[in-house]
Amino acid sequence: MAVVGHPDAPRLCALGLAALQHRGQESAGIAAADGHVVVSHKAMGYVSEALRDEDVAKLKGHLAIGHVRYSTTGSSNLMNAQPIHVTYKRGSLAIAHNGNLVNATGLRRAMEEQGSIFNTTNDSEVILHLIARSQADTLQQACREALDKVEGAYSLLIIDPESVVVARDPRGFRPLCLGRLDGAWVAASETCALDMISASYEREVEPGEMVILDSRGGIQSLRFTEERPASMCIFEYVYFARPDSQIYGRSVNAVRRRMGEALGREAPAEADVVIGVPDSSNTASLGYSQVTKIPWELGLIRNHYVGRTFIRPSQEVRDFSVRKKYNPVSHVLQGQRVVVVDDSIVRGTTMRKLVTLIRGAGAREVHLRISSPPITHSCYYGIDTPVSKHLIASSHTVEEIAKYLQVDSLAYLSVEGLMSAVHSSEGFCRACFTGEYPVAPPESASKEVFEGSLSAGSPETD
Numbered sequence: 001m002a003v004v005g006h007p008d009a010p011r012l013c014a015l016g017l018a019a020l021q022h023r024g025q026e027s028a029g030i031a032a033a034d035g036h037v038v039v040s041h042k043a044m045g046y047v048s049e050a051l052r053d054e055d056v057a058k059l060k061g062h063l064a065i066g067h068v069r070y071s072t073t074g075s076s077n078l079m080n081a082q083p084i085h086v087t088y089k090r091g092s093l094a095i096a097h098n099g100n101l102v103n104a105t106g107l108r109r110a111m112e113e114q115g116s117i118f119n120t121t122n123d124s125e126v127i128l129h130l131i132a133r134s135q136a137d138t139l140q141q142a143c144r145e146a147l148d149k150v151e152g153a154y155s156l157l158i159i160d161p162e163s164v165v166v167a168r169d170p171r172g173f174r175p176l177c178l179g180r181l182d183g184a185w186v187a188a189s190e191t192c193a194l195d196m197i198s199a200s201y202e203r204e205v206e207p208g209e210m211v212i213l214d215s216r217g218g219i220q221s222l223r224f225t226e227e228r229p230a231s232m233c234i235f236e237y238v239y240f241a242r243p244d245s246q247i248y249g250r251s252v253n254a255v256r257r258r259m260g261e262a263l264g265r266e267a268p269a270e271a272d273v274v275i276g277v278p279d280s281s282n283t284a285s286l287g288y289s290q291v292t293k294i295p296w297e298l299g300l301i302r303n304h305y306v307g308r309t310f311i312r313p314s315q316e317v318r319d320f321s322v323r324k325k326y327n328p329v330s331h332v333l334q335g336q337r338v339v340v341v342d343d344s345i346v347r348g349t350t351m352r353k354l355v356t357l358i359r360g361a362g363a364r365e366v367h368l369r370i371s372s373p374p375i376t377h378s379c380y381y382g383i384d385t386p387v388s389k390h391l392i393a394s395s396h397t398v399e400e401i402a403k404y405l406q407v408d409s410l411a412y413l414s415v416e417g418l419m420s421a422v423h424s425s426e427g428f429c430r431a432c433f434t435g436e437y438p439v440a441p442p443e444s445a446s447k448e449v450f451e452g453s454l455s456a457g458s459p460e461t462d
């Protein structure tokens with residue numbers, strides 16, 4: 001999230017981050033600049049805990065960038081929270097990065113061989129080092145040189161005392177948009193952050209585009225690399241983005257609804273009621289209900305005071321969240337043949353517990369419908385899916401998964417059905433469903449690659 005050219009930039013940034021909370025819940029931070037220096041504050045926890053009013057009030061400036069972290073490289077600790085703020089030969093600089101670099105290990109090892117000292121164990125710091133080592137005269141040129149060397153997924157915000165550089169990787173893996181507010185520029189991963197501060201949507205930052213924003217409202221745009229085939233993450237539509245956002249030029253709500261409709265056409269069920277697993281599957285379940293003509297009901301209530309299970313960093317925390325997260329509505333489920341629509345199954349343990357809950361509330365039959373194809377491969381571009389061996393669909397058939405989950409029937413949306421929902425057969429990454437990686441994965445799949453632990457195992461194994 002960035003606000004550039006507004007006297008209240010840090011506070012607006014904090015508000016925008018609150019709308020982006022679903023994208024990362026481990027830590028939050030803001031770096032602000034007043035034309036002379038960059039200052040920053042970051043802390044662990046939700047935005048409301050990490051960025052208290054008094055913390056934000058200390059950050060002065062017309063420019064601000066902010067970040068909510070969900071660790072995909074490096075542990076969940078304050079050292080790795082973003083923005084990463086450094087002082088170097090040209091002054092101060094801070095970076096906020098969404099995505100994952102696939103060649104960070106090699107770049108970092110080479111720089112360490114030459115004497116560079118890294119302060120964090122996440123991949124984003126590599127970009128800062130590349131910028132700092134550049135001999136270029138301007139930040140813009142230094143960024144350009146740095147981005148020429150990195151590969152993978154990045155939506156980036158880089159702030160120096162006088163400007164903010166906004167850049168999106170050449171394949172556009174992660175979303176990034178621009179907005180306007182009272183003559184100021186705003187950049188955000190999702191439009192729900194623009195809505196939060198009443199900024200108007202201007203446009204997407206194009207894949208391979210760098211935008212330089214200054215505190216006087218100026219904007220420059222340039223391409224920093226040759227064009228490559230777009231690989232926008234389709235999982236953003238399936239699960240990650242908020243349905244009230246528009247990303248990649250499409251409404252998340254509309255795409256998610258079409259996924260549910262396609263699922264209804266592909267895999268109808270003999271049932272009395274359709275329920276969604278809140279919140280991310282509500283929209284798809286409505287689409288499924290509309291096509292199959294099976295009435296939709298609110299069959300599960302989600303406790304919003306517990307974080308999303310999928311993106312919490314440890315097994316212990318996730319198990320706790322699952323137990324606390326949902327409550328079934330017995331009045332809706334008692335004696336019914338229930339279709340449960342969920343967006344995805346990662347490891348399967350959360351769903352198994354949910355099925356037990358739903359049956360415990362009196363459901364006579366449980367038919368599970370998933371509004372995306374089976375996840376068979378890990379993501380290396382910014383979504384923290386576990387290594388393949390922990391993905392239930394990488395080693396089990398649909399029948400075996402149905403048996404494990406103890407459901408009466410199970411069906412997934414096909415890849416074709418998924419693509420029909422975005423009205424396109426190309427331009428999207430769908431590697432976690434197909435194994436067709438648009439950029440070669442890194443040598444080490446471990447998120448602790450820079451912490452001396454080179455084991456390929458994910459700490460999340462449920």
Ligand code: SF4
Nearest residue numbers: 233235379429430432
């Ligand atoms: Fe998105 Fe899946 Fe591609 Fe990762 S592998 S960028 S989650 S579509």
